[in-house]
Amino acid sequence: MKAFHSCEGLVAPLDRANVDTDAIIPKQFLKSIRRSGFGPNLFDEWRYLDHGEPGMDPAQRTPNPEFVLNLPRYRGAEILLARANFGCGSSREHAPWALQDYGFRVVIAPSFADIFFNNCFKIGLLPIVLPEDAVERLFREVLAEGAEGYRLHVDLARQSVETPAGMAFSFEIDPYRKHSLWNGLDEIGLTLQHADEIAAFEARHRAAQPWLFSGQAAQAPGSRQASSDIPSTR
Numbered sequence: 001m002k003a004f005h006s007c008e009g010l011v012a013p014l015d016r017a018n019v020d021t022d023a024i025i026p027k028q029f030l031k032s033i034r035r036s037g038f039g040p041n042l043f044d045e046w047r048y049l050d051h052g053e054p055g056m057d058p059a060q061r062t063p064n065p066e067f068v069l070n071l072p073r074y075r076g077a078e079i080l081l082a083r084a085n086f087g088c089g090s091s092r093e094h095a096p097w098a099l100q101d102y103g104f105r106v107v108i109a110p111s112f113a114d115i116f117f118n119n120c121f122k123i124g125l126l127p128i129v130l131p132e133d134a135v136e137r138l139f140r141e142v143l144a145e146g147a148e149g150y151r152l153h154v155d156l157a158r159q160s161v162e163t164p165a166g167m168a169f170s171f172e173i174d175p176y177r178k179h180s181l182w183n184g185l186d187e188i189g190l191t192l193q194h195a196d197e198i199a200a201f202e203a204r205h206r207a208a209q210p211w212l213f214s215g216q217a218a219q220a221p222g223s224r225q226a227s228s229d230i231p232s233t234r
Contacts, residue, residue: 001124003184007105007154009078012068013142019082020089025098029054038094039101073148081138082109087116096120106154110135121177122186128171156181
């Protein structure tokens with residue numbers, strides 16, 4: 001997982017509440033367990049006028065000219081500004097995968113569905129909760145006429161979101177998650193930090209109960225006979 005320290009990114013405003021995970025990445029695209037390749041189908045049913053299926057060439061499809069991600073001023077956005085209860089619905093991990101694969105590094109909203117919120121941290125995508133009035137102000141600024149190229153600076157160390165005018169909004173983040181993001185450690189990476197302790201435990205376990213590692217069907221002293229050795233009564 002790539003470490004996250006800060007992001008100076010173009011903002012794309014998705015002015016819809018209760019965006020569910022099926023809208024983020026429709027169910028027909030959930031045929032892969034890889035974390036890549038989902039970006040072209042992010043918000044597929046809103047982003048295109050035709051129905052999408054796996055394997056279709058995005059260049060041959062009909063984009064919805066009114067959808068925010070298809071507007072030239074928001075191309076290349078790294079920060080998604082959203083409304084309340086973002087990521088509700090099913091628990092699919094593919095939703096944050098699709099957002100990250102598209103190029104988003106940060107999602108800002110007044111609230112998130114719990115499972116989606118947790119899944120974001122597992123891949124290094126930063127979900128930021130800001131108060132309703134702060135989010136409303138950001139929407140007004142990014143949607144304002146003449147605000148093309150509106151960017152925000154997100155600083156993980158200071159836990160702040162700073163506007164082009166210099167106004168800063170602070171956000172909360174659990175220290176454990178902050179450590180994981182800062183160091184680029186997913187759950188496997190965090191576990192491997194304790195590799196020496198794990199190896200020492202396994203060595204003690206092997207010495208105390210060697211029959212578990214013999215590769216044979218030997219039973220522990222005093223244990224009952226294996227069921228496969230018991231004669232059938234039928």
